Amino acid sequence: MTPVRKLTLVFLTAGLTLGGYAWWHRDEVSTEDAFVEQDVAFLAPRISGQVLEVRVTDNQTVKAGTLLIRLDPQPQKLAVSKAEAGLGQARSKEQEARHALSQFKATLEADRARLSQALAVAQAALAAEQASLARTRSELALARRDANRFRTLAQRKQVSQQQLDQAETRVASLQAQLTSQDAAVAVQNARVHQAEIDLETLTARALQIPVLEARIEEARGQRQAAEVALAEAQLRLADTEIRAPADGTVTHVDTRPGNQVSPATPVAILVSGTPWIEANFKETQLTRVIPGQPAEIRLDRYPDVHFTGHVDSIQPGTGARFSVLPPENATGNFVKVTQRVPVRLVLDSLPEGLSLAPGLSAHVTVHTGDDRH
Template identity: 45%
Template structure:
């Protein structure tokens, strides 16, 4: 064999060994360079509108949850809060007045009811008493009339004196006069009964005003509840003039400066928080052998000599294109099949403190298939 053929044979042998080695190394692994670092990104917007009077932090600054990042001019909201407090005080006074009027009316009405009932009872008792007196007087008058007739007969026979007859007649006249007075008293008592019953009807008519007064109380209570809700909203608006960090994190960017007019429609601060994780967009042909928990080795473009470890945490239930702003519509026209990509969430197991991993940084993850049950 010539030297040239030996060299050619050796070259092919080396190439075959390299190809077989690469094939063996890649078995049981899936790699992609379409992967990036992610963290929780919070876009803070003010809840109220006003000019910024203070920006307490700067770009790239680390902050703690509850720390004040910026303040909106609080003066208009302080005035609104005082007005709301005044409306609550007025509503409370109006409610107290409505309740006082209702309670006084009810107390007076109940007293008048009792008085009217007592007046009717008294008047009826007087009628009964006068009627009994009248009946007794009728009996005495009947007796007196019989006495007058008897004495007249005796006087004709000269058996009694004329004076005795006159006395009997005078007594009858007196009894008849007393009866007339008693009859008048009965009429008066009956009129008093009618008057007392008329008073009862007046009280019953006034009793119909009770729901009206209660409605006034209900309206005052509703006004107070509305005023208290307005007060609570005014207090919230004042509290919201202080824009605070909702979580621990880093200020990525301050998009407004002191003096700027801001409001709910504008982003004020972009805050990065949470632990880093990886969003890896694998081809759909690569994920068939992957399972949650598979071990992942990660190369970071910013740290060529560093390899991080992690694991597959979850699969997005759909391709990236399906949840895009304008998802593809393949029902019409000519269809060209394109391999889709499925986003995976890869959690990092341990990240050195000095390593900076920020959203958008490029990484190359390698998933070791069927490794979720193997010890790390």
């Protein structure tokens, strides 16, 4: 065989091989720009304080609620005690305001009943005196007529002087009685008037009720503010304990007893939850990729293990678009670059004894010809 034929045969074999490979993988898209992801929580204190105790070490597995780090609780305990004292004072003040209003209303009602009764008694006495006065006036008028008649008869010597004296004496007696009863009626009128004034005074005193109610509202507001202050102090006291928010593994424990920490500084990292794969495909590869399609996954950490999974979701935007500093293409110096779009893949199962960690490199192949939907 001539060299030309040999060379032609080699190129033909290579072309057939490449064509067969391309045909075989025509329903696949692959990328090595893929990594293991997992829920990563940066644990930081909610309050500033001095670290009293560190109960966890790097790479330690913990359960949700496990105490990891404890700050010195003494300043917060003092704050709670102060808030409790403030709440006690506010409650006492509110109780005193309520008692003052209740006492005032009770006294007001008692005075109203007493003065109403006094007015009724005064009015009854006045009516009695007025009736007695009217009877005396009638008797006096009759006695005067009798005296006049006896005076005429005495001039005619038809009655004795004694009878005339008796008639005039009765007139004088009734006149004195009338004067006395007039004074009694005036006294009773004065008593009735005073009782009416006293009742009107109660109406003015009743205007103090809205003032006392306003004091209760003010005391209630102070009590509610004190309750909030106590709740905040208790929350800060609880925040002296940093606990694991979920099951997982703690790493990067970056503090020691005696250190001063603040809310802006993470003191540990918690890795938790079920791991997933984030694969960054070129935008040109996503034409036929949809959620639910199966995928083959290989990890550099476990090169001999074959993982299977499926497409869970596709990010609605390129990775560059959601970066801290997205590219600005309006400067006039535009160079077209194929963008990559993050695709989230979920593992169907994780072989027993294997553990995944965020950041591990992966190679992902999605079978676009197999739609599970």
